[in-house]
Amino acid sequence: MTVGRRAVEGGRLPDAPSLYAASTDPVPVYPQLVGSVRADVAIIGGGFTGLSAALHLAERGIDAVLLEANSVGWGASGRNGGQLHSGQRRDQDWLEKRFGLDTARQLLQLGEEAKATTLDLITRYRIDCDWRLGLIDAVHSPRLVDDERRYVDKLRSDYGYEAVTWLHRDALAETISTEHYHGGRRDNGAGHLDPLKFARGLARAAAGAGARILEDSQVTRIVRGRSWTVETAEGRVDCETVILAGNGYLEGIDKEAEAHVMPIDNYILATAPIGAGAAGGPIPAGEAASDTRFVVYYFRPTADGRLIFGGGETYGRRDPADIAAFVRRHFLKVYPDMADTRIDHAWGGRLAITTNRLPFIRRLKPGLYTAGGYSGQGVALAPFAGKVIADAIADNPGRFDAFAAIPQRRFPGGRLLRYPALVAGMTWYALRDRL
Numbered sequence: 386m387t388v389g390r391r392a393v394e395g396g397r398l399p400d401a402p403s404l405y406a407a408s409t410d411p412v413p414v415y416p417q418l419v420g421s422v423r424a425d426v427a428i429i430g431g432g433f434t435g436l437s438a439a440l441h442l443a444e445r446g447i448d449a450v451l452l453e454a455n456s457v458g459w460g461a462s463g464r465n466g467g468q469l470h471s472g473q474r475r476d477q478d479w480l481e482k483r484f485g486l487d488t489a490r491q492l493l494q495l496g497e498e499a500k501a502t503t504l505d506l507i508t509r510y511r512i513d514c515d516w517r518l519g520l521i522d523a524v525h526s527p528r529l530v531d532d533e534r535r536y537v538d539k540l541r542s543d544y545g546y547e548a549v550t551w552l553h554r555d556a557l558a559e560t561i562s563t564e565h566y567h568g569g570r571r572d573n574g575a576g577h578l579d580p581l582k583f584a585r586g587l588a589r590a591a592a593g594a595g596a597r598i599l600e601d602s603q604v605t606r607i608v609r610g611r612s613w614t615v616e617t618a619e620g621r622v623d624c625e626t627v628i629l630a631g632n633g634y635l636e637g638i639d640k641e642a643e644a645h646v647m648p649i650d651n652y653i654l655a656t657a658p659i660g661a662g663a664a665g666g667p668i669p670a671g672e673a674a675s676d677t678r679f680v681v682y683y684f685r686p687t688a689d690g691r692l693i694f695g696g697g698e699t700y701g702r703r704d705p706a707d708i709a710a711f712v713r714r715h716f717l718k719v720y721p722d723m724a725d726t727r728i729d730h731a732w733g734g735r736l737a738i739t740t741n742r743l744p745f746i747r748r749l750k751p752g753l754y755t756a757g758g759y760s761g762q763g764v765a766l767a768p769f770a771g772k773v774i775a776d777a778i779a780d781n782p783g784r785f786d787a788f789a790a791i792p793q794r795r796f797p798g799g800r801l802l803r804y805p806a807l808v809a810g811m812t813w814y815a816l817r818d819r820l
């Protein structure tokens with residue numbers, strides 16, 4: 386997986402392979418940057434972060450140009466599991482221990498605003514992206530059941546978050562059509578969607594609001610003079626402000642931004658249509674699920690009755706030779722009865738984590754913003770980060786300052802050295818999933 390210029394085939398950029406790309410209608414092709422343009426803000430990256438920033442800037446009358454190396458939604462945003470989670474990647478217990486109760490409350494509240502932002506965008510811009518309510522966090526080890534039950538009570542009593550309820554093992558088995566798990570937390574304030582349809586809907590909304598979206602326009606460097614210059618092979622943008630929104634795919638543009646996020650490749654399969662998400666099929670009520678493993682398993686029905694299942698990741702920037710076989714091993718642990726089910730699609734994408742698994746949203750230098758490292762929660766947090774940065778640029782920095790105050794460390798080691806350290810660390814934790 387590389388970020389690179391891609392040949393335009395028949396006037397269209399090829400999409401990154403996925404079920405989503407294979408099953409959504411062709412969309413307008415946005416032009417390439419050629420020559421010199423001026424703008425208030427240049428945004429690098431056309432995923433949820435960049436598209437939302439472009440849209441929210443344009444809504445405020447700020448002239449924004451978005452540069453995407455490939456096509457809109459080509460990165461993680463167009464390929465992910467589509468699960469809209471509550472809160473942050475860290476639970477409230479962890480956040481309280483680390484930051485105290487007030488900050489833990491604030492971070493949950495920011496997570497609520499993030500979900501609300503995604504849902505508000507879907508509603509306001511009538512983005513048809515198969516949104517469905519309901520997400521279950523399934524407990525993979527009997528050792529964790531008591532803690533998870535207690536956590537449901539805590540969210541309800543200490544945080545007033547009453548959308549969660551506990552699902553006993555038998556009820557859970559019926560709900561998600563597998564006996565693999567030991568109980569679960571049902572969250573009726575979360576849900577799932579088709580991420581590529583959502584990304585493309587955001588692009589349409591941003592362009593409609595006046596943002597200039599440019600594809601096949603890979604930024605090669607940014608230069609600070611009296612203002613900023615953002616360069617591609619074919620052109621340049623002169624602007625006051627730059628937003629780095631390349632997340633796991635950003636490479637060679639800004640050392641500080643890249644040192645704080647670590648790219649990880651994660652993989653998904655999609656079965657043939659099997660009536661999932663409807664009466665008589667698997668997961669009949671149509672909820673999504675993820676689990677308590679360190680390397681999370683996540684799955685959900687699609688609008689056309691498939692089951693998509695994500696599980697397994699790699700840290701060395703090399704995809705498995707056979708992605709379907711790689712994910713299927715994990716899939717069959719949860720759904721052993723589906724050994725004969727046909728797998729129609731398998732693909733991977735690159736997300737990014739931070740050392741503490743909370744997002745890295747910063748002003749790095751005057752006029753240079755970055756956002757990323759959502760650590761698997763970007764369906765909610767990335768569109769929110771784009772909005773929060775747009776607000777900060779428009780002189781409303783409240784939420785931005787809250788995120789910017791979260792302490793963050795760089796990953797140890799330089800660009801080359803950090804990978805062996807990551808592999809060692811992550812492999813150890815992944816091993817613990819099996820204990």
Ligand SMILES: Cc1cc2nc3c(=O)[nH]c(=O)nc-3n(C[C@H](O)[C@H](O)[C@H](O)COP(=O)(O)OP(=O)(O)OC[C@H]3O[C@@H](n4cnc5c(N)ncnc54)[C@H](O)[C@@H]3O)c2cc1C
Binds near residue numbers: 467760
């Ligand atoms: C397999 C997988 C499953 C996931 N499942 C979930 C899930 O279920 N729920 C959830 O909340 N999160 C999930 N995530 C994470 C989520 O997808 C990301 O957090 C989110 O999409 C990040 O959005 P983004 O816009 O910041 O980055 P991306 O969507 O990755 O977009 C970055 C874009 O920047 C472009 N770019 C990079 N460098 C340059 C450059 N130099 N010039 C121009 N363009 C550039 C890239 O081409 C890319 O399109 C998953 C991720 C993966 C990979």
